[in-house]
Amino acid sequence: EAQVTQNPRYLITVTGKKLTVTCSQNMNHEYMSWYRQDPGLGLRQIYYSMNVEVTDKGDVPEGYKVSRKEKRNFPLILESPSPNQTSLYFCASRDRGLKSYEQYFGPGTRLTVT
């Protein structure tokens, strides 16, 4: 089954404790993105990646890092989480090409930073 998976689905942590949210897709997609969703603000793009070893900042990259060492994986790293990073996070992927514009979203990771 074609899908985007994220782990963990839920995480409660404390300020300053480094964490990683994993994202993996099995569709051989080139493009991957991370979004955060906050009430009233919709989805805001954190980082995106056009291919292995190629990443760029989205609209709200501060406090986050990403890496793309393999095509299927795109982990999101919070080196020193703060309470304002409490949010619902979605990973998404899509194929390259003019007609491959549909983004597939993962199930989401609800993060609480206390």
Add this chain to the structure above:
Amino acid sequence: GQQVMQIPQYQHVQEGEDFTTYCNSSTTLSNIQWYKQRPGGHPVFLIQLVKSGEVKKQKRLTFQFGEAKKNSSLHITATQTTDVGTYFCAGRWMDSSYKLIFGSGTRLLVRP
């Protein structure tokens, strides 16, 4: 910066009534996408509009892209309880093919 404004924020309708949500950009878009997110779920792609004045239909859903490619709408005819969720538009600008800017969403509630 680039923004997509979406209204209304909420819409509560009686089952069988119609529903419309609107998106506006201050600058010309390359294309616009629409997504639906069920409560507790993740966004699911509905459609992409590319051409000026484009109209596309999916059963009871009608999507429009404005002539100036600065606005778009989603209209649902005769809503059903299965339509409940939040509808997002997401715009892509001429100068970037990777960044997608989402509107804040319209949450649709349907009274049975």
